[in-house]
Amino acid sequence: MSVYIVMVAAECAPAAKSGGLGDVVAGLSRELEIRGNAVEVILPKYSGLHYSEIWGLAPSHEDLWVPWYAGAVRCTVWFGYANGRKCFFIEPHSAANLFGRERLYGYADDAERFAFFSKAALEFMGQAGKRPDIVHCHDWQAGLVPVLLREQYGAVLAEQKICYTIHNFRHQGTSDEHVLWATQLGRPDHFLDADRLGDDFRYRGLNPMKGGIVYADFVTTVSPSHADEALYGDGGSGLGRILKEHQAKFRGVLNGVDYEVWNPESDPLVPARYSAGTAERKQADKEALRDRFWLRKTRSPLVAYIGRLDEQKGMHLVHHALFYTLDLGGQFVLMGDAHHHDRINGHFWHLKDYLNDNPDCHLELGYREELAHLIYAGADLLIVPSMFEPCGLAPLIAMRYGTVPVVRATGGMIDTVFDRDYSGRPPAERNGYVFHHTDNRAVESALGRALRLWSARPPEFRELAANCMRADYSWARPGAEYLDIYRGIRHA
Structure with missing residues (x-):
């Protein structure tokens, strides 16, 4: 009825x-x-x-x-x-x-x-x-x-x-x-x-x-x-x-997640469309993302952060993840808005100036929907180190695009992201990396495992990304x- x-x-x-x-x-x-x-x-x-x-x-x-x-x-x-x-x-x-x-x-x-x-x-x-x-x-x-x-x-x-x-x-x-x-x-x-x-x-x-x-x-x-x-x-x-x-x-x-809006198979805002079966096309979106942000072309993993620049989102951990990724030879893209927080805003503008000439890093301060689609499609990993997170839509969207989430175990992310190495779920249902504490070592423990898998065992990383794409977090x-x-x- x-x-x-x-x-x-x-x-x-x-x-x-x-x-x-x-x-x-x-x-x-x-x-x-x-x-x-x-x-x-x-x-x-x-x-x-x-x-x-x-x-x-x-x-x-x-x-x-x-x-x-x-x-x-x-x-x-x-x-x-x-x-x-x-x-x-x-x-x-x-x-x-x-x-x-x-x-x-x-x-x-x-x-x-x-x-x-x-x-x-x-x-x-x-x-x-x-x-x-x-x-x-x-x-x-x-x-x-x-x-x-x-x-x-x-x-x-x-x-x-x-x-x-x-x-x-x-x-x-x-x-x-x-x-x-x-x-x-x-x-x-x-x-x-x-x-x-x-x-x-x-x-x-x-x-x-x-x-x-x-x-x-x-x-x-x-x-x-x-x-x-x-x-x-x-x-x-x-x-x-x-x-x-x-x-x-x-x-x-x-x-x-509204899969009409967030769908790599039909997304008009990304240059290359793909599905779990044609995930190799995602590489073209990665190259387009690098072009868009003047990042150098290299064989390295690309980590992204998309979200508000707000205490709730674990800003100290985002900061650490950025430098940790660069230290390990990866690339990092951040997009977020902090106009409500003068201190956080100031910190990230300072960081943007400091990293301005770094060919492996880009900070986009402000939120633009069309860019979000390109980042979700082009990144390999998404970092979500929130202090609290009632649901956590970003990792759900990332998974749809075959971008592996690295998250802190809080709120809805406990219900949706299952650690590749430590989850009790069957391997086919594991879809990311999870850490629990709020210090730098905790981020490194999860992000380090993700970056090592990408570098050392590419077929297994691709399988993990395919698990992400097969998960159903539609409405x-x-x-x-x-x-x-x-x-x-x-x-x-």
């Missing part, structure tokens, strides 16, 4: 994307549609949307009035297709210029911006007559959706069930009680209770992610191992207590799991 789902999220690729959240919302929506369900996505109308990626964008509701503080804000709701997904974009006309800014996030009033978005999404559903079976909201930006739906819109949206997915526990959107007055929830003594939205670590602080956990019908995070880390370790960044109280409705569902399995969750909460 088909299900009608409305996704409420701050990102959906390719229209709005700053990281994995955008890929996940798009990939899951597509999978659910393929399975015969109706899916719509509600997003803010950022000034920085990738308008060239949105087809048929036009106003669908001119006068949506959203109650806010003591008055109301008029919004225009736009409709368009982002890579085939049906998307509604909410544009508030207010002096605060909530979404007309250069970045998606990183502003002092983020908590208020996304509280408004959460309320506007529900107001729009109510006024437009949308009555989905499931409202699926994502991360702290939509954490207030379950709260507002139950506390304010319950009469209008009485039958709607709510699934809430947490992509990163580190960012919880905490603020203070002014958000309660802005959204007209009021009653701070009621809502700031420790078992509702009261933040456990900030006096009279309001925590939207906690609210999402308390009020949703079901809560997920993006891998089974990360769910365990959140419940039993420090992976929940202080939300472990409330997760334990609501454990019966919480579980980890591994993210998938098929997670899509089925989410449908099970939806059915479970609809019939509860």
Whole structure:
């Protein structure tokens, strides 16, 4: 039986994307549609949307009035297709210029911006007559959706069930009680209770992610191992207590990768296309990558890092992996963005200057999607030394391209990358290298084994890369799991 789902999220690729959240919302929506369900996505109308990626964008509701503080804000709701997904974009006309800014996030009033978005999404559903079976909201930006739906819109949206997915526990959107007055929830003594939205670590602080956990019908995070880390370790960044109280409705569902977007057999952004059976063609992509970054042509392995330049991602280990690779005669390409971190940004610009004339190394500071495709296709190895990693899409994408991941055992990477030498799994299921500690020797232990295999036993390295390409981390399995969750909460 088909299900009608409305996704409420701050990102959906390719229209709005700053990281994995955008890929996940798009990939899951597509999978659910393929399975015969109706899916719509509600997003803010950022000034920085990738308008060239949105087809048929036009106003669908001119006068949506959203109650806010003591008055109301008029919004225009736009409709368009982002890579085939049906998307509604909410544009508030207010002096605060909530979404007309250069970045998606990183502003002092983020908590208020996304509280408004959460309320506007529900107001729009109510006024437009949308009555989905499931409202699926994502991360702290939509954490207030379950709260507002139950506390304010319950009469209008009485039958709607709510699934809430947490992509990163580190960012919880905490603020203070002014958000309660802005959204007209009021009653701070009621809502700031420790078992509702009261933040456990900030006096009279309001925590939207906690609210999402308390009020949703079901809560997920993006891998089974990360769910365990959140419940039993420090992976929940202080939300472990409330997760334990609501454990019966919480579980980890591994993210998938959209194999329509990330597929070496059909990727329009790489010069040579290939499959597990024609993997020798990957060499042409490696040469194209070297040309693109002025690296010398040599018989040596190429190691890549793709991702945010952020403490979470293990920057000290990325730095060490770069020099360790060069010491062992390999080449290293890094692509990442650190505009939120002045210290890290400064470090990598300094490093870029220092290594500028090195013919075996290139640092691309900034993120460009088309370059990411070329790096995934052209590299031999991908290093992912994260301190914590809820899911870890980068190693899953790398595997699709026959690029062997070298990862730290944390979060979703525990569920997806199995060490070639030490895993208990059958040899055909081993697909990378894994280390556990957070020091330089730990990185060397795994990266060293990978580089030695590449150099000393090329046929065995090619077999390992083929294992990677045969692994299925598409949305098929997670899509089925989410449908099970939806059915479970609809019939509860």
